Amino acid sequence: MNIITKLLVALVLCLVTSNMNAQDSIQLEQKQMKIEQLNKTKETITQEEKGALKKEVEAINSQLEKGEITSSEAEVLKQEAAQKRALNIENRLAIIDNQIALLERNGNLEGTYTPGNRFILEIGKNEDSDEFDRGSFYVGEREDYRLKPRKYDRRTTSDLVFAIGFNNAIIEGESLNDSPYKLGGSGFVELGWAWKTRVFKNSNAMRLKYGFSFQWNKLDIKGNRILSENNEGQVVLEEFPLNVRKSKFRTTNIVFPVHFEFGPSRKIEREDYFRYSTFHKFKFGFGGYGGFNISSIQKVKYYDENDKKKKDKYKDYNTNNFVYGLSAYMGFGNIGIYAKYDLSPIFNDQVIDQNNISLGLRFDLD
Incomplete structure (x- = not known):
């Protein structure tokens, strides 16, 4: 990962x-x-x-x-x-x-805009002005000094999405406290690109946010156990014959999230253009995602019979090829709390379903 x-x-x-x-x-x-x-x-x-x-x-x-x-x-x-x-x-x-x-x-007309779009990286800059702001971070497309005429209304913008936090699995008939996966050692990372489109012509109260993301979901297995596939193709937890130092299972997915985003915004009106800004504004969004599992791997670190450190990797578990779920976020400015839950079980044909769940921080760098 x-x-x-x-x-x-x-x-x-x-x-x-x-x-x-x-x-x-x-x-x-x-x-x-x-x-x-x-x-x-x-x-x-x-x-x-x-x-x-x-x-x-x-x-x-x-x-x-x-x-x-x-x-x-x-x-x-x-x-x-x-x-x-x-x-x-x-x-x-x-x-x-x-x-x-x-x-x-x-080399440009400072203080005025003759825009076009380009992909840029900025740290500490307000998206709607040239004034330095210590609390902002931006990666994305931005109107810049260009020879093209400024577009009067930009209803769609794009930005980088990054999320990180805790990960675990909801298992049928068990609570998170009884989970076979460590709460602290299990985590997730998401990295993607999103477009945001204003839904209504004369209001920015609701936005549609959509794009693609790579998701890495990791489960840190408790005890001296590993995941193993039995003769029926079912993935089960079983005792490892040697002393396990660390056992981790990770899935890699590519998904296509869609969220409805709500929250106040500030309208900026000029002679030749107008914009809606959500800079330093409260926002929340809910929706879902669907996509594909592209990799599953388990890494097991253990001591052999001679007490020497060993490491093995096991790939291609019987995981669901198609993944889908629900997700939501709530935050202020570019940072928010993010939660996602896979409605699709992690593994195929299981006696007891396991569904991935994640909670962490989301950085929408717009």
Whole structure:
């Protein structure tokens, strides 16, 4: 499990690094293109203001011809219109010049957004502003400085999901206290990717969260016992003939969770876009998952007849190929309490069913 987890984390970091390198390679080209666009905008501004002045003068002349104003009044109005348009040109060109200066100095327009989407890793940044926030952590897709126009409404976002905690099995007719698996030594890890879509057009009260995850469920067996498959294909716990130091059973699943998420949000409205933010907000979700078991393995560490340490691995137990269950989470911001329960038994054709159950912390890095 540790090797697989490290490989997946390394893969995520490689994706982040390669994306950042690609962004750096095109940054200069994008900057030059943006500067060219801004210079063309300066020409357009002058033409727009001159055209507006021409229309205002024509309107003043029309009033003069109709006798609505005197020639002296018309001259004053023309001077005021010319002065207003000249100031408009001066101020609007100054804004463009400042944007060009920002681009030349920083490579982007700091404090403004011209977005697109990219995969990034950020620590300590609010998802809705450029202000540093010590309490946040983000991995995912984020609107960034780009040449593409900002999408007015983003109803779907995506993020990394990571969960870790305690694991055990619910056995028919037994309580957790009587479980043959250690409460402290048994654990689970989940790592996946999720998309979140706002359900209603004008409200963010309910969101649909869906994606895929890898789940590793580990059971630490009590006593001097191991799991063994008998002649009927049933997996049972039996005494090991030698002195067991540690006996652990692990399943690896790939599942596709779907949750309905609820909770308050903050609406951010700007001239060219609006967003709903759940940053630092309470949220809870419930739903389920279905998927496939891709591996089952038991590791047994023991002492042989000569009191030497030995280790054996046993694979391909009679586990259910298809797994499904219920799950729920509740939290604040990016961290919450997470619980999941497999409705499908761990093993096929068992006299007594065993269903995996997990409780821990969930990090939705959105």
